Amino acid sequence: MGEYVKVSEIFGENVFNDTVMQERLPKKVYKKLKDIIAEGGDLDLETADVIAHEMKEWAIEKGATHYTHWFQPLTGVTAEKHDSFITAPLPSGKVLMSFSGKELIKGEPDASSFPSGGLRATFEARGYTAWDCTSPAFVRQDAAGATLCIPTAFCSYTGEALDQKTPLLRSMEAVDTQAIRLLRLFGNTTSKKVTPSVGAEQEYFLVDREKFYERKDLIYTGRTLFGAMPPKGQEMDDHYFGTIRQKIAAYMKDVNEELWKLGVTAKTQHNEVAPAQHELAPIYAEANVAVDHNQIIMQTLKRVATKHGMKCLLHEKPFAGVNGSGKHNNWSLTTDDGLNLLDPGKTPHENIKFLLILSCIIKAVDEHAGLLRESAADPGNDHRLGANEAPPAIISIFLGEQLEDVVEQLVSTGTATSSKKEGVLETGVRTLPELDKDATDRNRTSPFAFTGNKFEFRMVGSRDSIAAPNIVLNTIMAEAFCDVCDVLEKADNFDEAVHDLIKKNFSEHQRIIFNGNGYSDAWIAEAERRGLPNIRSMVEAIPELLADKSVNLFEKFGVFTRAELESRVEVKYENYAKTINIEAKTMIDMAAKQFIPAVIRYTKTLADAIVSIRAAGVEEVSVQKKLLEDCSVLLRKTQEALKSLTEIEAKACVMEEGKEQAEFYHNMVVPAMEALREPVDELEMLVDKEMWPMPSYGDLLFEV
Ligand code: ADP
Ligand code: MG
Numbered sequence: 001m002g003e004y005v006k007v008s009e010i011f012g013e014n015v016f017n018d019t020v021m022q023e024r025l026p027k028k029v030y031k032k033l034k035d036i037i038a039e040g041g042d043l044d045l046e047t048a049d050v051i052a053h054e055m056k057e058w059a060i061e062k063g064a065t066h067y068t069h070w071f072q073p074l075t076g077v078t079a080e081k082h083d084s085f086i087t088a089p090l091p092s093g094k095v096l097m098s099f100s101g102k103e104l105i106k107g108e109p110d111a112s113s114f115p116s117g118g119l120r121a122t123f124e125a126r127g128y129t130a131w132d133c134t135s136p137a138f139v140r141q142d143a144a145g146a147t148l149c150i151p152t153a154f155c156s157y158t159g160e161a162l163d164q165k166t167p168l169l170r171s172m173e174a175v176d177t178q179a180i181r182l183l184r185l186f187g188n189t190t191s192k193k194v195t196p197s198v199g200a201e202q203e204y205f206l207v208d209r210e211k212f213y214e215r216k217d218l219i220y221t222g223r224t225l226f227g228a229m230p231p232k233g234q235e236m237d238d239h240y241f242g243t244i245r246q247k248i249a250a251y252m253k254d255v256n257e258e259l260w261k262l263g264v265t266a267k268t269q270h271n272e273v274a275p276a277q278h279e280l281a282p283i284y285a286e287a288n289v290a291v292d293h294n295q296i297i298m299q300t301l302k303r304v305a306t307k308h309g310m311k312c313l314l315h316e317k318p319f320a321g322v323n324g325s326g327k328h329n330n331w332s333l334t335t336d337d338g339l340n341l342l343d344p345g346k347t348p349h350e351n352i353k354f355l356l357i358l359s360c361i362i363k364a365v366d367e368h369a370g371l372l373r374e375s376a377a378d379p380g381n382d383h384r385l386g387a388n389e390a391p392p393a394i395i396s397i398f399l400g401e402q403l404e405d406v407v408e409q410l411v412s413t414g415t416a417t418s419s420k421k422e423g424v425l426e427t428g429v430r431t432l433p434e435l436d437k438d439a440t441d442r443n444r445t446s447p448f449a450f451t452g453n454k455f456e457f458r459m460v461g462s463r464d465s466i467a468a469p470n471i472v473l474n475t476i477m478a479e480a481f482c483d484v485c486d487v488l489e490k491a492d493n494f495d496e497a498v499h500d501l502i503k504k505n506f507s508e509h510q511r512i513i514f515n516g517n518g519y520s521d522a523w524i525a526e527a528e529r530r531g532l533p534n535i536r537s538m539v540e541a542i543p544e545l546l547a548d549k550s551v552n553l554f555e556k557f558g559v560f561t562r563a564e565l566e567s568r569v570e571v572k573y574e575n576y577a578k579t580i581n582i583e584a585k586t587m588i589d590m591a592a593k594q595f596i597p598a599v600i601r602y603t604k605t606l607a608d609a610i611v612s613i614r615a616a617g618v619e620e621v622s623v624q625k626k627l628l629e630d631c632s633v634l635l636r637k638t639q640e641a642l643k644s645l646t647e648i649e650a651k652a653c654v655m656e657e658g659k660e661q662a663e664f665y666h667n668m669v670v671p672a673m674e675a676l677r678e679p680v681d682e683l684e685m686l687v688d689k690e691m692w693p694m695p696s697y698g699d700l701l702f703e704v
Helices: 018-024 027-039 045-061 101-105 165-185 216-221 246-261 287-307 352-367 369-374 379-383 401-413 467-488 494-512 521-530 538-546 548-556 562-615 622-654 659-686 697-702
Strands: 064-070 082-084 127-131 138-142 145-156 194-208 266-271 277-282 310-313 327-335 448-450 455-457
Touching: 018 027, 018 045, 027 045, 045 064, 045 101, 045 145, 101 127, 145 165, 165 194, 165 287, 165 327, 165 467, 194 287, 194 467, 194 697, 216 562, 246 266, 246 277, 246 287, 277 287, 287 310, 287 467, 327 467, 352 369, 352 401, 352 467, 352 494, 369 467, 369 538, 369 548, 379 538, 379 562, 401 494, 467 494, 467 548, 538 548, 538 562, 538 659, 548 562, 562 622, 562 659, 622 659
Parallel strands: 064 145
Antiparallel strands: 064 082, 127 145, 138 145, 194 277, 194 310, 194 327, 266 277, 327 455, 448 455
16 A cells, blocks of 8 residues: 555645745735736736745745746647756856746747747747746656746737637636626626636546557557457446556556645546546636646646556547547636626526526527637547547537526516426435435536536547637637627616517527437437538638637637737648648558568468468368458558558648648548558458557557
């Protein structure tokens, strides 16, 4: 048994959090910083110097030698450049450890090699990182020693966003402004701020480290590009919530402890549906912190896996035919004085403010369904969304029986007079407690489900940052709130106007509400009748960013300029093309250098066997011959598919970067990859396992 730790003692021990700041900063400085964290404003250099000094002293006590501006460029992962605290040697030959306010507030990484989508002209390649004081700094301990990590935003010389954090912070301000405006109209004079709360459930796979390194596809692309199905998959439903094996439990214990030290509220863990698949969820936090924490979670999952002789796969679809991984983005709006705007109360039909807010959400999601779908688009997610597993690519909203009934009443009669009761769950056993049933119910097949006092957006990919979906959610809500405020501020009769708006929003956007089975074919047809978009792939989703209504939306609320959106579109097409390019090249490499030679060796042993059996005077060699024939036919198919993929890939490579190239990859290269995979997977079932050049799905999924 390992050592036991006291969670309350280690929690947040490596975070420059409020307690540390209060202890270490002079009162005036502390107050100034707290004001800026709450309300924004400029930090003068003198104050910054004091904070930087205290931060450095604290970090050094934790063993830190370096600091880094930690940021989230458009690569999908975080970036950092480390600087040590040392100064130039003194005449005595010794060095001092220093860290100035200027170094805390602003960094200037050589940004020319981060994706900018043409935003940063080459003559002005500078990019700036700026301290985001709303997300606390932390000390990360790893093989590099200890490093003070300072969460920062990343912008170009002219202030354009080159990262995920800048637009996220802008969108949080936008929804704050509009939500406060709405609350004031309802007579709320006390709440000062409305913040989106986000809790992201992270799914991941664990595989054996040595086996991982025997597969070039896992090494280069994070997913398997070949592989026949093992005899057993997830059909027995015996992994989901199953007992966690000791090896995995030890890993989770380590992950939790590391996360707790970093102030991440790791809360829930369980086995997921697929073999070797697991999930970790923290307690929700302010959107900005939740986005940073999710990055820390992904990094920690990976780092700790290596220590335990495993590899953590965050790819959306590491194994074909086995459930992929996603990230459920739980989202709500909360005031600084603890009011959850999405809380319906016991009798939602009487809760006029809640109904108006709900109607705004329905309207926002219906009007910008394409944009929301785009926010979950990434090359890996193409294998999940709209394919034969969770969730469908069509955006719809699940409200649950109680709220759907209220909406129904409102739309048909203009007023809602009752709320269905949740009732009690009867187990039929006298010794079991009576359980209150959740009136909001659960629907696992809905991409956007109301779950009590929050919405759960289930489309996000497991590897992706959760910044994009939250930017969209915050901004579309800002718009919907703004629209109703515009009407209400001019209304003569407030109550009547609220009532009319609720009815109007629900009536006009009821088509987005769907409580049935989102995986069924019938829903696809029904959604089409309702005119809901069904965007099946990333390349089809990207243009949503530049649709007129999207550009107007983002510009109106100061979240993105058109130029910023154009740059993101460019980065996304490039990212898609590069991802598929690497996958195609990896397949070509594996087929040419591993599979074809292995099959040739195997067919030679068959041929040799036939000769020696015959030499021994036995004529019956039909089994060996049949195998030899079958393998040879598949080998030929493999060879042809390889040739075809190589040619198509060569064409794609020389195309100019952009939309057309990305579409070519999607429409031409991806099918050619599938055509190559098919005969190879069939061969895997025929060829002697001893001679197959890499671990199988069974080896990877069941022998962790
Ligand atoms: P599930 O049954 O889907 O796993 P959980 O109750 O475990 O749902 O919650 C999932 C996530 O939702 C957690 O990260 C949790 O902290 C978060 N969450 C709970 N309430 C809220 C809320 N009001 N706003 C945002 N996230 C929330
Ligand atoms: Mg869950």
